[in-house]
Amino acid sequence: MSDYEPNLVCFSCKFGWGYLSEEDTLSSQIKNWIPIICSGKIDATYVVDAFRRGADGVLILGCPEGDCHYEDGNFEMRKRVYLLRKVLEAYGIEGERLKIELSVDPDGRRIPQLVRKMSDEIKDLGPIKKI
Amino acid sequence: MTNKPKVAICWLGSCGGCDEAVVDLNEAILQVADAVEIILWPIAMDFKYHNIEAMGDNEITLSIINGHVRNSEQEEMAKLLRKKSQIVLALGSCACFGGTPGLANFRTKEDIFNWVYRDAPTVINPKGNYPQPEVQVGGRELTLPEFYEDVHTLDQVIDVDYYLPGCPPPPELILNAINAVLEEKLPPKGSTLTPHKPLCDTCPRNETKPDRLALKEIKRIHEVDADPNTCFLAQGILCLGPATRTGCGEACININIPCRGCFGPVEGVVDGGTKFISSLASILDAEDEEEVKRVVDTIDDLAGYLYRFSLPASLLRRRRVGEETNLKI
Numbered sequence: 001m002s003d004y005e006p007n008l009v010c011f012s013c014k015f016g017w018g019y020l021s022e023e024d025t026l027s028s029q030i031k032n033w034i035p036i037i038c039s040g041k042i043d044a045t046y047v048v049d050a051f052r053r054g055a056d057g058v059l060i061l062g063c064p065e066g067d068c069h070y071e072d073g074n075f076e077m078r079k080r081v082y083l084l085r086k087v088l089e090a091y092g093i094e095g096e097r098l099k100i101e102l103s104v105d106p107d108g109r110r111i112p113q114l115v116r117k118m119s120d121e122i123k124d125l126g127p128i129k130k131i
Numbered sequence: 132m133t134n135k136p137k138v139a140i141c142w143l144g145s146c147g148g149c150d151e152a153v154v155d156l157n158e159a160i161l162q163v164a165d166a167v168e169i170i171l172w173p174i175a176m177d178f179k180y181h182n183i184e185a186m187g188d189n190e191i192t193l194s195i196i197n198g199h200v201r202n203s204e205q206e207e208m209a210k211l212l213r214k215k216s217q218i219v220l221a222l223g224s225c226a227c228f229g230g231t232p233g234l235a236n237f238r239t240k241e242d243i244f245n246w247v248y249r250d251a252p253t254v255i256n257p258k259g260n261y262p263q264p265e266v267q268v269g270g271r272e273l274t275l276p277e278f279y280e281d282v283h284t285l286d287q288v289i290d291v292d293y294y295l296p297g298c299p300p301p302p303e304l305i306l307n308a309i310n311a312v313l314e315e316k317l318p319p320k321g322s323t324l325t326p327h328k329p330l331c332d333t334c335p336r337n338e339t340k341p342d343r344l345a346l347k348e349i350k351r352i353h354e355v356d357a358d359p360n361t362c363f364l365a366q367g368i369l370c371l372g373p374a375t376r377t378g379c380g381e382a383c384i385n386i387n388i389p390c391r392g393c394f395g396p397v398e399g400v401v402d403g404g405t406k407f408i409s410s411l412a413s414i415l416d417a418e419d420e421e422e423v424k425r426v427v428d429t430i431d432d433l434a435g436y437l438y439r440f441s442l443p444a445s446l447l448r449r450r451r452v453g454e455e456t457n458l459k460i
Contacts, residue, residue, distance in 0.1 A: 090435070091449070092450040
């Protein structure tokens with residue numbers, strides 16, 4: 001199991017994360033990184049589809065609470081994550097495999113660090129169970 | 132033999148409600164029976180499977196198949212009818228999406244067998260007998276259909292030409308579908324023979340829906356005396372109308388029961404459950420995460436509520452169990 005590297009998908013809001021960096025440079029450091037305008041744009045279907053396609057975890061990075069360009073898209077996503085975790089558990093997918101962090105990082109240097117941190121946590125869970 | 136178009140009506144894993152809906156065509160069924168030759172309808176008439184096997188490929192004009200596929204007999208019948216038919220119509224929520232029996236996909240086959248043949252309080256099974264596909268009795272081999280790992284929709288087993296969901300589908304939509312075949316006025320292959328809008332668009336209570344729904348708490352229908360004219364969501368009662376296809380004639384709404392999703396997702400949506408999650412999240416009126424938890428935790432079995440009729444057709448299809456399972460289909 002030591003060589004197991006979890007397959008993570010990371011969505012991040014362009015308003016709060018990495019907007020001062022070159023997207024190309026950052027994306028070379030983060031596998032399956034999907035910068036998006038507003039975390040509130042992430043439909044529950046996208047998250048579930050990531051798991052269907054074999055993701056071991058999904059990390060969502062949104063803007064700090066109370067500081068969304070579109071009023072409350074980040075909190076909308078937080079609510080969705082709570083509902084999604086319950087549904088994923090019914091499918092045998094541990095809730096910890098879906099995380100949301102609301103913060104800000106213009107340089108985006110923390111994105112690869114947060115992906116690495118979640119990756120390490122997922123390693124303890126092991127690969128997602130098979131169908 | 133006549134030259135009338137041949138029609139087969141067959142049930143697989145089904146309660147019989149879809150066949151009953153065909154019977155509910157009432158007088159119109161006599162016109163249908165005049166216009167076509169029914170060559171198979173196990174619930175109503177006596178035909179033999181070997182007569183179907185003897186037919187030529189594509190000899191049947193239309194096969195109306197209801198029910199899900201969970202065992203080898205159902206799979207065999209579905210494949211036989213596909214081979215012999217020009218058009219296959221998946222009738223009812225079970226054939227289209229797995230239906231309520233599809234909720235079994237949240238459990239494993241092992242869980243189900245252990246409960247039904249060992250652990251349920253009503254079971255007395257001291258020898259620990261479980262049904263086997265093959266067993267020797269007095270030097271003879273007896274066989275049973277094999278029970279598969281999970282519930283399948285019809286289109287996970289055979290190619291399906293048209294879909295008509297509902298639990299059960301309304302008789303008028305069934306008649307429209309049969310007439311469309313007889314008159315050769317069918318829409319493109321793969322179409323669902325219902326309106327394409329969500330239920331909210333045709334719901335008589337729509338005008339009572341406030342501009343912005345805000346749920347402070349969630350109630351279950353039996354816990355309250357629901358107003359018979361007001362939008363269920365406005366009353367804090369979960370209703371799947373926003374994420375469900377219309378065409379049912381608002382049958383549940385009219386008897387003061389919220390939509391439970393039997394018509395499946397609206398046109399172009401694969402997974403109605405995740406769409407309803409997005410919809411529900413946006414109408415939860417909570418100030419912080421604690422309040423979200425307080426409201427959401429009152430929902431018993433959220434996943435079962437979202438996928439009451441459609442789990443096998445959902446994006447994730449079934450519970451993950453561990454190592455790869457030997458899925459037969």
